[in-house]
Amino acid sequence: MIKFIKKYNRIIVLWILIILIITTLLVNHSFLTIQSSAILNTPYIWDEIKTEKKDFIKWIDFNVSYDALNDSYKLDVNSFESSFHYNWIELLACLACKYGGNFKKYSKKDLTSISNQIKEAGGVKEITKNMKYYNYYYEAYSAILGEFLGVREDETYGMKVFLPIAKNYSFSHYKDFGTSRSYGFKRTHLGNDLMGSIGTPIIAVESGTIFHLGWNQYGGWRIGIRSFDGKRYYYYAHLRKDHPYVPNLEEGMTVNAGDVIGYLGMTGYSIKENVNNINVPHLHFGMQIIFDESQVEGNGEIWIDVYNIVEFLKKNRSSVYMSNSETKDYSRAN
Numbered sequence: 001m002i003k004f005i006k007k008y009n010r011i012i013v014l015w016i017l018i019i020l021i022i023t024t025l026l027v028n029h030s031f032l033t034i035q036s037s038a039i040l041n042t043p044y045i046w047d048e049i050k051t052e053k054k055d056f057i058k059w060i061d062f063n064v065s066y067d068a069l070n071d072s073y074k075l076d077v078n079s080f081e082s083s084f085h086y087n088w089i090e091l092l093a094c095l096a097c098k099y100g101g102n103f104k105k106y107s108k109k110d111l112t113s114i115s116n117q118i119k120e121a122g123g124v125k126e127i128t129k130n131m132k133y134y135n136y137y138y139e140a141y142s143a144i145l146g147e148f149l150g151v152r153e154d155e156t157y158g159m160k161v162f163l164p165i166a167k168n169y170s171f172s173h174y175k176d177f178g179t180s181r182s183y184g185f186k187r188t189h190l191g192n193d194l195m196g197s198i199g200t201p202i203i204a205v206e207s208g209t210i211f212h213l214g215w216n217q218y219g220g221w222r223i224g225i226r227s228f229d230g231k232r233y234y235y236y237a238h239l240r241k242d243h244p245y246v247p248n249l250e251e252g253m254t255v256n257a258g259d260v261i262g263y264l265g266m267t268g269y270s271i272k273e274n275v276n277n278i279n280v281p282h283l284h285f286g287m288q289i290i291f292d293e294s295q296v297e298g299n300g301e302i303w304i305d306v307y308n309i310v311e312f313l314k315k316n317r318s319s320v321y322m323s324n325s326e327t328k329d330y331s332r333a334n
């Protein structure tokens, strides 16, 4: 009998504990909801913030072909002053929906057909409402190409970004994104190597803020520049030994698209600073896309294949001249 009561008591205590835990959880939750609603005057804002944070784009497989970039760019720029101005990013996002993101299927006929539909409808809204992934592609391509076109300093409309290699300096490159690299740990190549001569002036592709400047074990002397909207991080690495940068650059400074920032070299692959451990002189050029600060560093980083972008940037090259014969530094010519 005593044994039975003991056992019975234990069950009651257990039940009281469970009820207490559940009540505490419930009270806490409603308190938080009420509190945040009271402060921000929006019901359940707490939950909204939580879901909003999860909603950013996590991955982009950028394979828009050079022809698709070039043809849609021409439609956009040539229609700037006409009655209907095409937006090249909208055109590319429509094409991506048609191809399931695979631009190997690109044909100019498709672009012509889509652009005609958009013009007839007076905009993309109607024709894209049944395209399931339109918003994804539009947002992804806007993050990559959003500042490539626009009104420039001379008030004309066109390309605002530049090739990272100065005008009249030759270079070569091939499709090397994702190939394996052996220095350090096993990893893949997250950029495009532009082979050229040591000392070739390196140009800032887009305006932005210098985030990283100095030595890095892998990149050697490198510069990392983040666009003003924070969405693009441009990485220029393996700059010249002894004289990697133009004078007076500092982290936190802003640079303008088209400005000379440094010189091509072969530094890197060394813990020790200022060491030439790269076999072939080249600029490593990389482009990282950031939708959320959690993607700045670590497993969430999104690096895109820039080979076709580099081909596209050949349309706009910055002219330079030797502006200091003592230090042999270069500046942009215009």
Ligand SMILES: [Zn+2]
Residues within 6 Å of the ligand: 189, 191, 192, 193, 283, 284, 285
């Ligand atoms: Zn590289």
